[in-house]
Amino acid sequence: MESRNTELVNNAPRPTGPGSVISRLFRSPWALSRGLANSSMFRYVVRRVLWGVAMLVIVSMLTFIIFYLLPSADPAQLRAGKGATPARIAEINHSLGLDKPFYEQYGIYMKKLVLHFDLGYSYHNEVSVKTEIFSRLPVTFSVAIGAFVLWILLGIPVGVISAIKRRSLLDRFTMGASLAAISAPVYWLGLIALFLFSSDIGLIPLFGGSGSYVSFSQDPGGWVNSLILPWFVLAAAFAAFYARMVRGNLIEVMSEDYIRTARAKGLSERRVIFRHGLRAALTPVVTMAGLDLGALFGGAVLTETVFNIPGVGRFAYQSIIDSDLPSIQGTVLFGAFFIISANLIVDILYAFLDPRVRY
Amino acid sequence: MTSLLEIRDLHVHFRTRDGVVRAVEGARLSVERGRTLGIVGESGSGKSVTALTVMGLTRFPNATITGSIDFDGTDLVTLPDNQMRSVRGQRIAMIFQDPLSSLHPLYKVGWQIVEAIQAHEDVSKGDARARAIEALHEVGIPSPEKRIDSYPHELSGGMRQRVMIAMALVLKPDVLIADEPTTALDVTVQAQILDLIRRLKDEYQTAIVMITHDLGVIAEIADEVAVMYAGRVMERTSRETLFTKPELPYTWGLMRSIPRLDAPRPGRLDSISGMPPSLINLPTGCPFHPRCPYVMDVCLKTEPELLESERDHLVACHLQPADRRRIGRELQTQYRS
Numbered sequence: 001m002e003s004r005n006t007e008l009v010n011n012a013p014r015p016t017g018p019g020s021v022i023s024r025l026f027r028s029p030w031a032l033s034r035g036l037a038n039s040s041m042f043r044y045v046v047r048r049v050l051w052g053v054a055m056l057v058i059v060s061m062l063t064f065i066i067f068y069l070l071p072s073a074d075p076a077q078l079r080a081g082k083g084a085t086p087a088r089i090a091e092i093n094h095s096l097g098l099d100k101p102f103y104e105q106y107g108i109y110m111k112k113l114v115l116h117f118d119l120g121y122s123y124h125n126e127v128s129v130k131t132e133i134f135s136r137l138p139v140t141f142s143v144a145i146g147a148f149v150l151w152i153l154l155g156i157p158v159g160v161i162s163a164i165k166r167r168s169l170l171d172r173f174t175m176g177a178s179l180a181a182i183s184a185p186v187y188w189l190g191l192i193a194l195f196l197f198s199s200d201i202g203l204i205p206l207f208g209g210s211g212s213y214v215s216f217s218q219d220p221g222g223w224v225n226s227l228i229l230p231w232f233v234l235a236a237a238f239a240a241f242y243a244r245m246v247r248g249n250l251i252e253v254m255s256e257d258y259i260r261t262a263r264a265k266g267l268s269e270r271r272v273i274f275r276h277g278l279r280a281a282l283t284p285v286v287t288m289a290g291l292d293l294g295a296l297f298g299g300a301v302l303t304e305t306v307f308n309i310p311g312v313g314r315f316a317y318q319s320i321i322d323s324d325l326p327s328i329q330g331t332v333l334f335g336a337f338f339i340i341s342a343n344l345i346v347d348i349l350y351a352f353l354d355p356r357v358r359y
Numbered sequence: 360m361t362s363l364l365e366i367r368d369l370h371v372h373f374r375t376r377d378g379v380v381r382a383v384e385g386a387r388l389s390v391e392r393g394r395t396l397g398i399v400g401e402s403g404s405g406k407s408v409t410a411l412t413v414m415g416l417t418r419f420p421n422a423t424i425t426g427s428i429d430f431d432g433t434d435l436v437t438l439p440d441n442q443m444r445s446v447r448g449q450r451i452a453m454i455f456q457d458p459l460s461s462l463h464p465l466y467k468v469g470w471q472i473v474e475a476i477q478a479h480e481d482v483s484k485g486d487a488r489a490r491a492i493e494a495l496h497e498v499g500i501p502s503p504e505k506r507i508d509s510y511p512h513e514l515s516g517g518m519r520q521r522v523m524i525a526m527a528l529v530l531k532p533d534v535l536i537a538d539e540p541t542t543a544l545d546v547t548v549q550a551q552i553l554d555l556i557r558r559l560k561d562e563y564q565t566a567i568v569m570i571t572h573d574l575g576v577i578a579e580i581a582d583e584v585a586v587m588y589a590g591r592v593m594e595r596t597s598r599e600t601l602f603t604k605p606e607l608p609y610t611w612g613l614m615r616s617i618p619r620l621d622a623p624r625p626g627r628l629d630s631i632s633g634m635p636p637s638l639i640n641l642p643t644g645c646p647f648h649p650r651c652p653y654v655m656d657v658c659l660k661t662e663p664e665l666l667e668s669e670r671d672h673l674v675a676c677h678l679q680p681a682d683r684r685r686i687g688r689e690l691q692t693q694y695r696s
Contacts, residue, residue: 257460263416265475265526266448275474279465355510356464 044359052340120326129330140311144296151238159246178240190306211308249281294342298335362389369426378639382408384590393564397581405590415443449479452527456539458519462511469507494525517548589646596672606683
């Protein structure tokens, strides 16, 4: 993914690039603005942002079309409850605007979104979707960032040790365990974790169980306690995947010619591995980590559902159950926004990590 | 003069799943200060493994290394890893075939040279950087104070190899091992790099070990030559003697396979028939016998020893010395005409 909009150029004289943008920051503001407008990096970012906006429009359109084409429960019927008269359902349809053709509904929706950043109101309970999502974002961030820190702290060291001690007992054990962790579905692992360690139903009641989430500002200790199980469950597969990726990358890099050169210079093996090997092996891992974190900001649907955490993921799940189009649309757009942004950030970051990448 | 680096009876074997790879079998080589030893041979003849073993870079868990590598009074085969590390880079340096893949792509060339200096000497970054600039200047890189902040991919192939040489020579090593340093370069750049190596050798009295499959490079730069085949040194002599009075059937084959400008063009360029042997299942007797046009019964049974044929001319071949000289002479005249 990272190479899609970037290219490797050999022997090329260097025009203005990301490095020079930074160096310009230290000159006068006038030079900075002129430099930015001229720099290929700036043009690249503008182009990518415009593409990102186009992508969001396409995503919203697709969500609308899919909602109308695929059979789903009738929102008005759900709203009206059992035994509602046809007149009542027609009334609800009219008040929600569902009696208009769908392209007209889409037009109204987009107009409100663009002019007022208004994501509409839930068909289900008339709450503002924007408010609903914003109130849940900190929860989802808590889940995602905690798990991210865990999987990086676990995955990278395990991968490095496995690569260095290749074919050792330790390597075989960790790689076997990681395969198990990658293969275990989150909902299964989550239920096992709850069954073993949750404070309500667990065999060894250690941590908060399903539905125990409290916000950080309310009770920091309770916040950590309620999130430990979800963090580990969500991080397990990622950590395992990252360990395997780091191991594979590092083993490959360690057979490169420049590693032989580093050894021939008389460097210590530690320095050869960490300064020369790991530096090259981790570049693609950074890209991957950015994309994964971005995707999780859109909501960790399974984890949040299993642990009953009031985040964006569980909200998305609930909206689908309720056939609640504005809420579905809102969560999909937020998810797409985070993924598109993460892609852009990672691609820009890549130019700083690998000097061969030019825009 | 006594040799600075003397390799005696070196054996390097690697245990693999397919069997034991006998990469080097009883190599005997030596080089003196300010001289150039050329090692010539095909791929898999053991020339690179010999060089890497001198650097202590073949000490893998599956490797068995026996024999001795005497370097200035120290045996490098038995030298502990931590002491080997201070020899490596500082007293014996090495440059490689492909300078693009041999330089770290993510670090500036200056950083890489500074790192080499600081690995062995306790100097400040600023001093190391000044010396790196001087080294780049020394190897003929224009405006080195700018180039020092270039990344390898921003330099041309010849410039990259110059950077490698600067990095290898910045600590003024006693020995420079060059493993096919010109193979990946354009012909004109090849000549410049060879010139540079020769000039630096004369200036610092560095001993050079030049590994190549190209007899043209040998003719250009070597003082002594060792012809390697299947992990063995088969012929060892001065460059003069090698080109005027070669005594080994394999060497004759190598010479005949060079195209020449000063002779009528033959219909097809001669090549040595057959393939280099597998280092796991070597033929019995002389390893070259399946490809040798002069093969005799004895060649299938016993391996020839590397013996002195004339003064300073060692040959490993069962042919009678008189016959070898006669055939060599005939081939030379035929080849000249």
